Amino acid sequence: MFNTLSDRLSDSLRRVTGKARLTEDNIKDTLREVRKALLEADVALPVVKAFVAQVRSKALGQQISKALNPGEQFLKIVQEELVSVMGAANETLDLAVKPPAVILMAGLQGAGKTTSVAKLARYLKEREKKKVLVVSADVYRPAAIKQLETLAEEVGVDFFPSTAEQKPVAIADAAIAHARKQFADVVIVDTAGRLHIDDTLMEEIQALHKAVNPAETLFVIDAMIGQDAVNTAKAFNEALPLTGVVLTKADGDARGGAALSVRQVTGKPIKFLGTGEKVDALEPFHPDRIASRILGMGDLMSLIEQAEQKIDKDKADKLVKKVKKGQRFDLEDLRDQLQQMQSMGGLGSMMEKLPGMGNMAQLAQQNNLTSQFKVMETIIDSMTPFERRNPDLLNGSRKRRITMGSGTQIQDLNRLLKQYKQMSKMMKKMKGGGMNKMMRGMGGMMGGGGGMPGAGGGQLPPGFRR
Numbered sequence: 001m002f003n004t005l006s007d008r009l010s011d012s013l014r015r016v017t018g019k020a021r022l023t024e025d026n027i028k029d030t031l032r033e034v035r036k037a038l039l040e041a042d043v044a045l046p047v048v049k050a051f052v053a054q055v056r057s058k059a060l061g062q063q064i065s066k067a068l069n070p071g072e073q074f075l076k077i078v079q080e081e082l083v084s085v086m087g088a089a090n091e092t093l094d095l096a097v098k099p100p101a102v103i104l105m106a107g108l109q110g111a112g113k114t115t116s117v118a119k120l121a122r123y124l125k126e127r128e129k130k131k132v133l134v135v136s137a138d139v140y141r142p143a144a145i146k147q148l149e150t151l152a153e154e155v156g157v158d159f160f161p162s163t164a165e166q167k168p169v170a171i172a173d174a175a176i177a178h179a180r181k182q183f184a185d186v187v188i189v190d191t192a193g194r195l196h197i198d199d200t201l202m203e204e205i206q207a208l209h210k211a212v213n214p215a216e217t218l219f220v221i222d223a224m225i226g227q228d229a230v231n232t233a234k235a236f237n238e239a240l241p242l243t244g245v246v247l248t249k250a251d252g253d254a255r256g257g258a259a260l261s262v263r264q265v266t267g268k269p270i271k272f273l274g275t276g277e278k279v280d281a282l283e284p285f286h287p288d289r290i291a292s293r294i295l296g297m298g299d300l301m302s303l304i305e306q307a308e309q310k311i312d313k314d315k316a317d318k319l320v321k322k323v324k325k326g327q328r329f330d331l332e333d334l335r336d337q338l339q340q341m342q343s344m345g346g347l348g349s350m351m352e353k354l355p356g357m358g359n360m361a362q363l364a365q366q367n368n369l370t371s372q373f374k375v376m377e378t379i380i381d382s383m384t385p386f387e388r389r390n391p392d393l394l395n396g397s398r399k400r401r402i403t404m405g406s407g408t409q410i411q412d413l414n415r416l417l418k419q420y421k422q423m424s425k426m427m428k429k430m431k432g433g434g435m436n437k438m439m440r441g442m443g444g445m446m447g448g449g450g451g452m453p454g455a456g457g458g459q460l461p462p463g464f465r466r
């Protein structure tokens, strides 16, 4: 999401590196560039002005620290300011009330409310071991109720049925009463969205808010709507005592301005980022990590956390052992790696979080690497287990059968085999100490010594051209 902003800011910040001192004169141009970069990213004007003024006064009043050169010092000021604009600390949900704690979700139609209800339900269930019930009070769109039912089933949480004939308040009351009987910890209430902010919508959600007395009232907003985000956020914030924001579609090509404006305009923290259509694409929002990401400094913490949750540790350990013993790396192992990478949101999403790799993430997306990986996986799927373990035995007729079976071309298969051979060579080199060295190099990314070379390092498998 922050690619443009990140590129522009890194460019402009480069101008002050190498300067002996930060002066009004030598930061003037950089500040102008910073201002332009923020405006282009759709950050609201008052936020930009305050931001630039803050950075200027801090930069000039700064005692030159011996540990940092002026360029680094300026970068540090910008980073701190980004963090403070987005909220000083990471703010999580406050559900410490007599159960069930109610979470009310509000937002415009299509903002991603229903999807976010399911993502949040899954998050609370898996990460915090909560018993969650979801309910839809969207009586205008029966399809929305059905959509929530399907999603609830997918994430494995309880769904409380409702119909278009019922009143939203009655639905929510009944769901909460049911949740109490079932000893549920959390009830998430999805509400109707409208295309525009209108009085009826606001009155309805205000009545709902009063009736359910939520522990959290989350405003769901689409990062893609740019400058409009500010007005919408303002209107909802005036109508409802919001406790936080879920910023969705952060995976899209939105310019990121909403992330910087919303907190300033509403005074309410962004608590989660929606980063994809799938139900596991939800990240707690950490202002410091996002600031690093914007400045091209990566977000290793999020990557590590993701890896810890998503990497199948048994498989990873098995591969590490195999490589250490010098056993052959086969196509089954390669397929495991491809799958792990996808479960972490694909290569692009991983690279975005690696320091200095933001641009690479764009490249990966442009070159459609994720779909190339999918093709590789399909080809491997079409092989017999024997062939996967003995790729050297693939002769012409086997190759023909595999490509027919996977709907691919012989060139695709040959490319896969070439890449496999290169990887296999690399694995051989890592026999013994090499692997350990590499794991250390990755900063213990996978935790506990388990890890996937191709997946965890954010490196492309050899043979991929960037």
Ligand SMILES: Nc1nc2c(ncn2[C@@H]2O[C@H](COP(=O)(O)OP(=O)(O)OP(=O)(O)O)[C@@H](O)[C@H]2O)c(=O)[nH]1
Pocket (backbone or CB within 6 Å): 107, 108, 109, 110, 111, 112, 113, 114, 115, 116, 138, 144, 192, 193, 194, 248, 249, 250, 251, 252, 273, 274, 275, 276, 277, 281
């Ligand atoms: N890429 C991406 N798509 C998302 C994200 N969140 C939601 N979507 C998509 O956005 C579209 C709208 O999401 P919904 O959850 O149906 O939106 P809603 O706000 O509930 O809309 P109504 O029910 O019409 O009020 C769907 O196609 C979702 O898959 C996200 O974080 N990233």
